[in-house]
Amino acid sequence: MSSSPRLMQGNEACVEGAIAAGMRFYAGYPITPSTEIAEIASEKLPKVGGKFVQMEDEIGSMGAVIGASLAGLKAMTATSGPGFSLKQENIGFACLAEVPCVIVNVQRGGPSTGQPTLPAQGDVMQARWGTHGDHPIIVLSPSYVGEVFDLTVRAFNLSEKYRVPCILLMDEVVGHLREKVQLPDPATLEIINRKKPDLSKISHYNPYEDYDGDGIPPMANFGEGIPFHVTGLIHDTTGFPSTKPEVTEALIGRLMRKIYNNIDDIIDFEKYFTDDAETVIVSFGSPARSAIRAVKILRNEGVKVGLLRLKTIWPFPRKAFRELPSTVRNIIVAEMNYGQLIEPVEAACAGKFNIFGLNKFNCELISPDEVIAKVREVNKNA
Amino acid sequence: MRKSLERYFRTDKLPHIWCPGCGNGIITGALVRAIDNLKLDQDKICVVSGIGCSSRATGYLNFNTLHTTHGRALAFATGIKMARPDLKVIVLTGDGDCAAIGGNHFIHACRRNIDITTIIFNNSIYGMTSGQYSPLTPVGAYATTAPYGNIDRNFDLCKLAEAAGATYVARGTVYHVPQLIKLIEKALLHKGFSVVETISTCPTYFGRKNKLGSAVKMMEMLRDNAVSVKAAEKMSKEELSGKIVIGEFTNVEAPEYTEEYMKIIKRAQGEE
Numbered sequence: 001m002s003s004s005p006r007l008m009q010g011n012e013a014c015v016e017g018a019i020a021a022g023m024r025f026y027a028g029y030p031i032t033p034s035t036e037i038a039e040i041a042s043e044k045l046p047k048v049g050g051k052f053v054q055m056e057d058e059i060g061s062m063g064a065v066i067g068a069s070l071a072g073l074k075a076m077t078a079t080s081g082p083g084f085s086l087k088q089e090n091i092g093f094a095c096l097a098e099v100p101c102v103i104v105n106v107q108r109g110g111p112s113t114g115q116p117t118l119p120a121q122g123d124v125m126q127a128r129w130g131t132h133g134d135h136p137i138i139v140l141s142p143s144y145v146g147e148v149f150d151l152t153v154r155a156f157n158l159s160e161k162y163r164v165p166c167i168l169l170m171d172e173v174v175g176h177l178r179e180k181v182q183l184p185d186p187a188t189l190e191i192i193n194r195k196k197p198d199l200s201k202i203s204h205y206n207p208y209e210d211y212d213g214d215g216i217p218p219m220a221n222f223g224e225g226i227p228f229h230v231t232g233l234i235h236d237t238t239g240f241p242s243t244k245p246e247v248t249e250a251l252i253g254r255l256m257r258k259i260y261n262n263i264d265d266i267i268d269f270e271k272y273f274t275d276d277a278e279t280v281i282v283s284f285g286s287p288a289r290s291a292i293r294a295v296k297i298l299r300n301e302g303v304k305v306g307l308l309r310l311k312t313i314w315p316f317p318r319k320a321f322r323e324l325p326s327t328v329r330n331i332i333v334a335e336m337n338y339g340q341l342i343e344p345v346e347a348a349c350a351g352k353f354n355i356f357g358l359n360k361f362n363c364e365l366i367s368p369d370e371v372i373a374k375v376r377e378v379n380k381n382a
Numbered sequence: 383m384r385k386s387l388e389r390y391f392r393t394d395k396l397p398h399i400w401c402p403g404c405g406n407g408i409i410t411g412a413l414v415r416a417i418d419n420l421k422l423d424q425d426k427i428c429v430v431s432g433i434g435c436s437s438r439a440t441g442y443l444n445f446n447t448l449h450t451t452h453g454r455a456l457a458f459a460t461g462i463k464m465a466r467p468d469l470k471v472i473v474l475t476g477d478g479d480c481a482a483i484g485g486n487h488f489i490h491a492c493r494r495n496i497d498i499t500t501i502i503f504n505n506s507i508y509g510m511t512s513g514q515y516s517p518l519t520p521v522g523a524y525a526t527t528a529p530y531g532n533i534d535r536n537f538d539l540c541k542l543a544e545a546a547g548a549t550y551v552a553r554g555t556v557y558h559v560p561q562l563i564k565l566i567e568k569a570l571l572h573k574g575f576s577v578v579e580t581i582s583t584c585p586t587y588f589g590r591k592n593k594l595g596s597a598v599k600m601m602e603m604l605r606d607n608a609v610s611v612k613a614a615e616k617m618s619k620e621e622l623s624g625k626i627v628i629g630e631f632t633n634v635e636a637p638e639y640t641e642e643y644m645k646i647i648k649r650a651q652g653e654e
Contacts, residue, residue, distance in 0.1 A: 025465055046650035051464045051643060056490035060457035063450065063487075067430070067461025070448065071469070075461070093451050222446040222462060223469045225425050229392075229441060231449035240395065240441060 017152030092131030277306030403597025405582030436503030453484030513587030
C-alpha cells in the first residue's frame with residue numbers, strides 16, 4: 001500500500017528510494033548540499049539492518065562502497081562538487097571492475113569550493129568523463145522530489161543490471177526543495193538484483209566471462225565459497241591482469257557494448273508539446289521545471305513551443321532528437337552552466353536545427369520568464 | 383614450499399613478479415603459514431591490497447582477493463568488513479601505499495578499531511616505480527628522487543598506529559621468519575585493528591641506491607640491527623639509533639567497530 005502524502009525534501013526522497021531499492025550500505029563524507037542524505041541514511045539504514053559509515057574522506061567513501069558491494073550489499077554514497085572530484089579515481093575502479101554502486105552528486109556552484117550552498121549544473125561533463133580512461137557510465141537527473149525517489153530506485157536497478165556505477169545527478173534546488181510526495185507501495189516497485197553465477201552450469205567460475213552473451217558477466221559475492229580476484233588492472237575473463245592488446249580491446253569493448261547495446265533500456269526522457277513545435281527547449285533537473293511553466297504560458301499565447309526533458313543524461317539520449325517532428329526549427333538548451341549539455345545536443349542534431357544556449361552561471365535558478373524571453377528572442381531572429 | 387601450503391596459492395600465476403632478493407615473497411609465505419597454523423577457513427578470508435610491489439601479492443593468493451587503487455585498500459576493506467563481519471579481512475600494503483597516499487585511511491582504520499589485519503611490507507622505497515623515496519625512507523638515504531639525500535623525516539609506523547588507536551601493533555623482519563609468523567598469527571587472532579609492520583629488503587632499488595651490497599648483505603643487516611622490544615627498553619636513544627626494534631608493541635582490548643555497529647542496529651530497531 002502506498003503511504004499517505006508527505007512533505008519531503010529531495011535529499012530525503014533519495015534515501016527513501018535507495019532503501020526501497022535495497023540499499024543496505026552507505027559510506028559518505030559531509031558536504032553541502034548533499035549532507036542530509038548522509039544524515040538520513042545514518043538514521044534509517046540500521047532500522048532495516050543496513051550499515052552506515054562516515055569515512056575519513058571522499059575517495060575512502062567510494063572505496064568502502066565498492067568493498068561493500070563486492071561483499072554483496074547494495075551500496076551508495078552521496079556528495080557534491082569538490083567531493084565528486086575526489087571520488088573519481090575509485091569511480092573508475094567500479095567501472096572497470098564492474099561493481100554496481102550508486103553515486104549521488106547534488107550539484108553546487110564550481111569550480112573548486114565555488115558556491116557551496118547554491119545550485120548549478122556544472123558537472124554534466126564531469127559525470128560522464130570525470131574518471132580517466134575510456135569507460136561507460138550511466139547518469140540520471142531528476143527534476144522533482146517524487147522523481148528523485150523514482151530515479152534513485154532506477155539508478156540502483158540499472159547499476160545492478162549492467163554492473164556499472166550509476167550517478168544520480170541532482171542539483172541543490174531539487175536536493176533541498178520540499179514537495180508533497182506520495183511514495184509508491186514498495187511491493188509495486190520493480191527491483192533488479194545483480195545476476196548471479198549458476199554453479200550448476202559452470203564448473204569453474206570466471207568472474208569476467210560473458211557466459212550469457214549479453215556482455216554482463218554474472219557476479220558472485222566475496223565469501224560465498226567461490227574465491228575470485230578483482231583488480232583495477234586490465235584483466236582477462238579470469239579476472240587476472242593481462243597486457244595483451246586483444247585482452248585490453250575485448251574488455252574495453254565489452255564494457256562499452258553492454259551499455260550502448262542496451263541504450264533504449266537505459267535512456268529516459270519526456271516530451272511536452274513537441275508534436276507540432278517549432279521551437280523545442282531541452283532541459284534537465286530544476287531548470288526543466290521553469291521550462292515547463294514557460295511552455296504552458298507560451299502555448300496559451302499560441303506560440304508553438306515544446307520541451308524535451310532529459311531524465312537520462314548519459315549515455316546521451318540521441319534518439320530523443322531523432323524523434324523530433326519536422327516542424328522543429330530551433331532548439332534551446334537551458335542549463336545552469338556556461339554550456340555543457342549543448343555539446344552532445346549539437347552532436348545529436350548534426351546541423352539539422354538552429355541550436356541556442358540559455359545559460360545561467362551565476363548560481364541562480366533559470367526562471368520561467370528567462371525561458372520565455374529566450375524563446376521570444378529566438379523566434380524573432382530565427 | 384611445503385606441498386600442504388600450495389592450496390593457498392594460485393600456482394598457475396607463479397612465478398611472481400618480484401625481483402631476486404626481494405623480501406615480499408617471505409612475507410607472503412609467512413602469512414600463509416600463519417593462516418595454515420591457525421587452520422582458518424580459506425573461503426572466509428578476504429585479502430585486500432593497494433598498489434605497488436607489495437600489493438601484487440593478492441594475485442598469487444588463493445582467497446577472495448581484491449587489488450584496489452593506490453593507498454585505498456583499507457577503505458575498500460572497511461566496506462567488506464562492515465558488509466560481512468564474518469569474513470577475516472587482511473590488508474597487504476607497502477610503505478608508500480600505506481603511509482603516504484593511504485595515510486589517512488590507515489590512521490582512521492586504527493582509530494575505529496575495525497577487525498582488519500594489516501601487514502605492511504616496508505622496503506623503505508617505492509619499488510614499483512623504480513626507487514623514489516617514501517615516508518619510510520630514512521633521513522640521509524638516497525633514492526631516485528632524493529639524489530642528494532633524503533631530508534624528509536621518516537615515520538615510525540608502529541608508534542603512529544598505536545597513537546592512532548590500533549589495538550595490536552607489532553614489527554618483524556623478513557630475516558626473523560619464525561617470529562614474523564607468530565606475530566601474524568597473533569594479529570589474525572586479535573579482535574580489532576591489528577598491524578604488523580614487516581621490514582623487507584629491496585636490493586634492486588633501495589639497496590643499489592644506498593650501496594648496501596647484495597640481498598644477502600641486506601638480510602645480514604636486518605639480523606645485525608634488530609633489537610627486541612625488551613632489549614630496546616634498556617637502551618638509550620643513541621644506542622637505538624639505526625636499530626630496528628622488533629616484537630610486539632601493543633596488545634590491548636577495545637570495542638571492535640563492527641560489533642559496536644551491531645549494537646547500533648539493535649538500538650535503532652528498538653531492541654535495546
